[in-house]
Amino acid sequence: MASIFTKIINGEIPCYKIDEDENFFAFLDINPNARGHTLCIPKKEVDKIMDLDEETYMGLMAFSRKVGKAIEAAVDCNRVGISVIGLEVPHVHVHLIPLNGMKEATFQYKVAPTKEEFEAIAKNIRSKIE
Numbered sequence: 430m431a432s433i434f435t436k437i438i439n440g441e442i443p444c445y446k447i448d449e450d451e452n453f454f455a456f457l458d459i460n461p462n463a464r465g466h467t468l469c470i471p472k473k474e475v476d477k478i479m480d481l482d483e484e485t486y487m488g489l490m491a492f493s494r495k496v497g498k499a500i501e502a503a504v505d506c507n508r509v510g511i512s513v514i515g516l517e518v519p520h521v522h523v524h525l526i527p528l529n530g531m532k533e534a535t536f537q538y539k540v541a542p543t544k545e546e547f548e549a550i551a552k553n554i555r556s557k558i559e
Contacts, residue, residue: 432520435474445551447499448558452485453492455525457551461540462526463533465504465550469493469523476519493523499557500525504550510534 436442438454445457447467458466469492471485481489497509506527512534513523532538542550 432474432518434468434470434518434520434522438470438472445547447551447554448492448496450492452488455492455496457547458524459547461542462524462536462538463504463506463528464540464542464546465500465506465527465554466533467496467500467525467554469496469525471521475521477515478513478521481521489521489523493525495559496554497525498559499554500527502557503553505529512536 431439433442437444437456447455447457449455452472453469454472455467455469458468469489471481471489473485475481475485478486493511497511501509504527507529510526510528510533511523512526515521526533528534
């Protein structure tokens with residue numbers, strides 16, 4: 430059975446897409462720790478990050494860096510934090526979280542952007558992708 434992330438990649442579930450290439454996909458987290466919280470995933474469905482082949486792992490990190498730099502340019506924050514936990518969805522995902530303090534990194538603090546805010550944030554981040 431396809432993961433929820435594979436369904437997002439395939440367009441079966443809508444998302445606020447940030448970026449996509451042949452192997453990777455980035456979209457806003459719908460339960461964000463901060464405005465601009467983005468998930469980067471490989472299109473290949475693999476449960477655990479350490480099970481990725483080296484090429485996919487390194488590619489995911491490079492893709493995440495590119496997206497993270499765009500987030501940092503688009504969202505008011507001190508830095509973009511990276512977290513890989515992988516317990517929520519059995520599909521590797523890198524959290525890119527705009528941080529102004531430790532609260533945004535805890536996954537206990539959440540924000541609730543409106544649909545319009547999600548759309549505006551996604552558009553702004555997309556405009557900074559190099």
